[in-house]
Amino acid sequence: MMRTRPLKVALLGCGVVGSEVARIMTTHADDLAARIGAPVELAGVAVRRPSKVRAGIDPALITTDATALVKRGDIDVVVEVIGGIEPARTLITTAFEHGASVVSANKALLAEDGATLYEAAAKHGKDLYFEAAVAGAIPLIRPLRESLAGDTVNRVLGIVNGTTNFILDRMDSAGAGYSEALDEATALGYAEADPTADVEGFDAAAKAAILAGIAFHTRVRLDDVHREGITEVTSADLASAKGMGCTVKLLAICERAADGRSVTARVHPAMIPLSHPLASVRGAYNAVFVEAEAAGELMFYGPGAGGAPTASAVLGDLVAVCRNKLNEATGPGESAYTQLPVSPMGDVVTRYHISLDVADKPGVLAQVATVFAEHGVSIDTVRQKGKDGEASLVVVTHRAPDAALSGTVEALRKLDTVRGVASIMRVEGE
Ligand code: HSE
Numbered sequence: 001m002m003r004t005r006p007l008k009v010a011l012l013g014c015g016v017v018g019s020e021v022a023r024i025m026t027t028h029a030d031d032l033a034a035r036i037g038a039p040v041e042l043a044g045v046a047v048r049r050p051s052k053v054r055a056g057i058d059p060a061l062i063t064t065d066a067t068a069l070v071k072r073g074d075i076d077v078v079v080e081v082i083g084g085i086e087p088a089r090t091l092i093t094t095a096f097e098h099g100a101s102v103v104s105a106n107k108a109l110l111a112e113d114g115a116t117l118y119e120a121a122a123k124h125g126k127d128l129y130f131e132a133a134v135a136g137a138i139p140l141i142r143p144l145r146e147s148l149a150g151d152t153v154n155r156v157l158g159i160v161n162g163t164t165n166f167i168l169d170r171m172d173s174a175g176a177g178y179s180e181a182l183d184e185a186t187a188l189g190y191a192e193a194d195p196t197a198d199v200e201g202f203d204a205a206a207k208a209a210i211l212a213g214i215a216f217h218t219r220v221r222l223d224d225v226h227r228e229g230i231t232e233v234t235s236a237d238l239a240s241a242k243g244m245g246c247t248v249k250l251l252a253i254c255e256r257a258a259d260g261r262s263v264t265a266r267v268h269p270a271m272i273p274l275s276h277p278l279a280s281v282r283g284a285y286n287a288v289f290v291e292a293e294a295a296g297e298l299m300f301y302g303p304g305a306g307g308a309p310t311a312s313a314v315l316g317d318l319v320a321v322c323r324n325k326l327n328e329a330t331g332p333g334e335s336a337y338t339q340l341p342v343s344p345m346g347d348v349v350t351r352y353h354i355s356l357d358v359a360d361k362p363g364v365l366a367q368v369a370t371v372f373a374e375h376g377v378s379i380d381t382v383r384q385k386g387k388d389g390e391a392s393l394v395v396v397t398h399r400a401p402d403a404a405l406s407g408t409v410e411a412l413r414k415l416d417t418v419r420g421v422a423s424i425m426r427v428e429g430e
Pocket of ligand 1: 163190203304306317
């Protein structure tokens with residue numbers, strides 16, 4: 001039986017994503033109503049610039065007073081696509097206080113202060129859904145929160161930033177330098193005028209915090225995530241990776257420790273073997289590889305950004321929240337019962353590819369090898385190429401704690417015979 005009284009939706013933000021949400025709500029109104037069991041009606045749209053022409057949206061719905069909109073009391077679902085910490089946080093908590101559930105795409109806020117949002121939703125018996133916050137259209141939050149709720153996730157390894165994947169892909173496939181590839185990403189509209197959030201790994205770190213919290217049923221905040229961007233990645237790194245049968249990707253890696261007593265979350269460029277499924281993720285696409293105890297290895301792949309793909313995730317949440325509302329139920333809330341602590345980067349154990357410029361004379365290799373040994377880091381392979389009394393030395397280690405590797409590099413830098421540490425890159429996914 002279809003309910004005739006519509007469910008009312010308030011849209012906060014009408015930019016690239018918000019305008020697509022509004023468009024699909026209008027063009028697919030009948031299908032959405034049939035899937036939900038009641039029509040959904042756009043009851044208000046809060047924007048910053050009311051004079052902007054917005055095709056397909058009744059101008060009478062436009063307001064600059066987002067607070068008044070979420071306080072109306074007759075709104076069933078608030079869709080927040082304005083981003084940032086404030087006023088988004090206050091608007092979302094106010095929406096819960098005034099009887100609405102919330103669908104949000106706000107990764108920065110969820111990573112910074114998800115606990116406040118979850119607690120406000122629970123206090124008022126409302127839903128908080130945020131599929132669009134991580135990896136655009138790719139269903140990832142719901143599979144982790146619901147489909148895998150009976151399993152134990154041990155590792156999440158993902159390419160969750162399309163801009164940096166595009167840049168690294170161009171460096172790899174076209175031999176472009178970092179700046180050239182960034183310019184191309186900007187020209188194509190992938191990178192923002194200020195690309196810091198993407199290229200320095202902040203965007204991916206926020207997504208890693210959200211994924212780790214959900215995957216391991218604990219609280220992980222942005223500050224808990226070790227972050228390194230791609231600005232230092234060079235064509236030489238890509239060439240070295242190729243020589244090892246690898247490519248370089250900016251990875252978000254969330255892991256449960258082997259003893260199960262802690263977790264780690266990190267974002268950094270890493271070499272991965274060409275045989276790993278993530279190596280074939282090209283251009284601005286995203287993909288997330290999940291390792292779970294019973295399920296084994298799962299891979300989620302698709303467009304991680306853009307108006308329509310992100311709107312797809314928002315609308316999926318909107319349908320779910322509206323269905324819950326009609327059933328007088330709520331979906332899953334926060335699950336942080338494990339209270340697993342987040343360990344520092346120094347505790348992470350992985351392999352390393354280190355490129356050194358050294359003097360090419362007797363005893364240098366032995367000296368370098370001794371430093372590795374003194375820090376408990378076992379060497380897997382060494383390659384050396386010499387020219388005019390200098391040599392470049394590439395060392396690949398066995399698995400070692402990050403703290404031991406940092407100590408090794410610090411000591412190597414102090415050797416007279418080491419002219420410089422050209423690059424250090426972790427090797428993942430083997
Ligand atoms: N700027 C992000 C990316 C999309 O390049 O993937 C939004 O999170």
